[in-house]
Amino acid sequence: MTAPLTAATSALEDLLAEFRAGKVGALARAISWVENRHPQSGALLDAVYPQVGRAWRTGVTGPPGAGKSTLVDGLARHWGAAGRSVGLVAVDPTSPFSGGALLGDRVRMDRALSQTGVYVRSMANRGSLGGLSLAAVAAADLLDAFGFQEVLLETVGVGQAEIDVAAAADTTVVVLTPASGDSVQAMKAGLMEVADLFVVNKADTPGAERLQTELEDMLGLRRAAAPRPEVLLCRALADQGVAEVAQAIERRRAADQASGRLEARRRARDLARVRRLVVEGLRAELWHEQEIQEAAARALAHGERPDEVARKLVRSILEGIQRNGGPA
Amino acid sequence: MSRPLRVLVGKPGLDGHDRGAKVVAASLRDRGMEVIYTGLHRTPQQIVDAAEQEDVDVIGLSILSGSHMELLPQVRALLAERGLDHVLLIAGGIIPEDEARELERRGYARVFGPGTATGDIADFIEHNARRTS
Ligand SMILES: Nc1nc2c(ncn2[C@@H]2O[C@H](COP(=O)(O)OP(=O)(O)OP(=O)(O)O)[C@@H](O)[C@H]2O)c(=O)[nH]1
Ligand SMILES: [Mg+2]
Numbered sequence: 001m002t003a004p005l006t007a008a009t010s011a012l013e014d015l016l017a018e019f020r021a022g023k024v025g026a027l028a029r030a031i032s033w034v035e036n037r038h039p040q041s042g043a044l045l046d047a048v049y050p051q052v053g054r055a056w057r058t059g060v061t062g063p064p065g066a067g068k069s070t071l072v073d074g075l076a077r078h079w080g081a082a083g084r085s086v087g088l089v090a091v092d093p094t095s096p097f098s099g100g101a102l103l104g105d106r107v108r109m110d111r112a113l114s115q116t117g118v119y120v121r122s123m124a125n126r127g128s129l130g131g132l133s134l135a136a137v138a139a140a141d142l143l144d145a146f147g148f149q150e151v152l153l154e155t156v157g158v159g160q161a162e163i164d165v166a167a168a169a170d171t172t173v174v175v176l177t178p179a180s181g182d183s184v185q186a187m188k189a190g191l192m193e194v195a196d197l198f199v200v201n202k203a204d205t206p207g208a209e210r211l212q213t214e215l216e217d218m219l220g221l222r223r224a225a226a227p228r229p230e231v232l233l234c235r236a237l238a239d240q241g242v243a244e245v246a247q248a249i250e251r252r253r254a255a256d257q258a259s260g261r262l263e264a265r266r267r268a269r270d271l272a273r274v275r276r277l278v279v280e281g282l283r284a285e286l287w288h289e290q291e292i293q294e295a296a297a298r299a300l301a302h303g304e305r306p307d308e309v310a311r312k313l314v315r316s317i318l319e320g321i322q323r324n325g326g327p328a
Numbered sequence: 329m330s331r332p333l334r335v336l337v338g339k340p341g342l343d344g345h346d347r348g349a350k351v352v353a354a355s356l357r358d359r360g361m362e363v364i365y366t367g368l369h370r371t372p373q374q375i376v377d378a379a380e381q382e383d384v385d386v387i388g389l390s391i392l393s394g395s396h397m398e399l400l401p402q403v404r405a406l407l408a409e410r411g412l413d414h415v416l417l418i419a420g421g422i423i424p425e426d427e428a429r430e431l432e433r434r435g436y437a438r439v440f441g442p443g444t445a446t447g448d449i450a451d452f453i454e455h456n457a458r459r460t461s
Contacts, residue, residue: 024380025380025411028380028381028383032383035331094362095357095358097358098358098359098360099332099360100332100356100360100362101332101357101363102357102363102365103362103364103365104365106366106367107365107366107367110367113374113377113378114374119381120378120381120382121381121382122362122364124332124362126332
């Protein structure tokens with residue numbers, strides 16, 4: 001690094017030293033840096049990148065209340081009992097009204113948390129476009145680099161950003177319940193496409209087997225390049241079927257690793273990350289909210305059409321870059 | 329733009345009522361804070377583990393069981409042991425006035441009595457929490 005040893009770089013060095021020494025507090029602060037877009041968070045992620053890629057990542061998504069946290073708790077205990085270290089990230093929505101959030105997933109991860117060594121981080125999506133994916137995937141990178149062998153990411157399967165996070169894992173589990181609606185609803189929510197594995201949870205309630213059959217029929221119709229997802233019944237609360245879910249995940253990983261699909265997914269994950277960062281970087285450089293708002297409001301007040309206004313704004317931004325001697 | 333404050337709301341000890349804690353949690357959320365709710369029956373150790381893992385700025389403990397003079401100082405001591413002294417520590421519940429002041433001498437920034445308006449708790453946090461990361 002050529003930068004002088006400023007307060008900022010020494011804060012980074014301090015954090016990295018503690019992170020590498022395995023201090024949980026340093027991991028927690030590192031995740032906060034990423035979440036808060038600390039000016040040094042990019043340098044932090046660069047520094048740990050060589051240690052990223054050793055963990056298995058499992059994304060768990062599905063409708064609210066489907067039992068995702070309860071299942072994740074069970075998976076964490078299953079892998080913990082097998083001697084594997086486990087780190088979890090659970091994402092909940094930010095209130096669009098206050099900007100605050102109530103993050104309650106820890107309550108359901110009680111049993112896993114009483115095992116030593118399980119790390120849980122609750123994140124709010126902070127309502128940002130694409131920002132969630134950047135922060136949550138980076139948090140998973142940090143857990144990976146910290147040395148956890150199993151990394152689990154829970155998101156609520158409503159909204160593309162949330163689904164993208166779970167889909168950015170090595171293996172994506174979609175949790176549904178008889179009460180969460182039929183397979184058509186799952187398809188509308190965009191959940192069918194991302195699943196490597198379906199779990200029909202709350203199999204102690206009526207309709208579970210019907211939903212399982214329906215999902216299997218639906219998957220049978222699809223002609224996809226990827227292997228066909230298994231559909232498993234589970235009662236996460238009673239710890240029934242959780243070991244089978246873990247084994248199905250492991251089977252799928254092994255198959256994806258052997259076929260080269262895992263490697264491709266990880267490359268796609270890095271590519272998506274670069275793309276998001278570029279878009280975000282351009283936005284930060286070029287998008288001056290107030291100026292654009294004002295120019296747009298003026299043009300619209302003059303009776304110009306919205307699409308025309310947008311074209312003109314794009315042109316004037318590009319002209320601005322050229323005047324300044326082209327893109328940096 | 330400043331980031332939201334992160335607040336852990338927890339209930340140490342054995343009492344079985346978390347309505348009050350949930351009301352406080354919801355009111356802090358409505359004031360723009362990210363509230364990590366940890367549920368009932370937490371040990372001081374579990375509370376401090378959660379605070380460390382979640383990198384919170386504030387810990388708010390609700391306790392009705394009468395064991396506050398035993399459990400609350402333990403939380404404070406564990407925080408110090410982990411180097412988490414920067415965390416703003418507050419408590420509320422059924423705690424007699426003199427014991428509340430005693431806890432405030434022993435590291436609690438404020439101990440709120442029963443019937444405190446939830447808005448006052450949010451105000452206190454906004455004025456006293458420090459964002460360290
Ligand atoms: N009957 C039944 N209830 C279950 C089962 N698994 C979980 N639950 C209950 O379903 C409720 C929601 O469980 P969570 O694990 O919090 O669900 P979640 O999908 O993480 O919820 P959000 O994160 O809020 O979207 C809780 O009351 C659980 O106890 C199950 O197998 N059967
Ligand atoms: Mg959950």
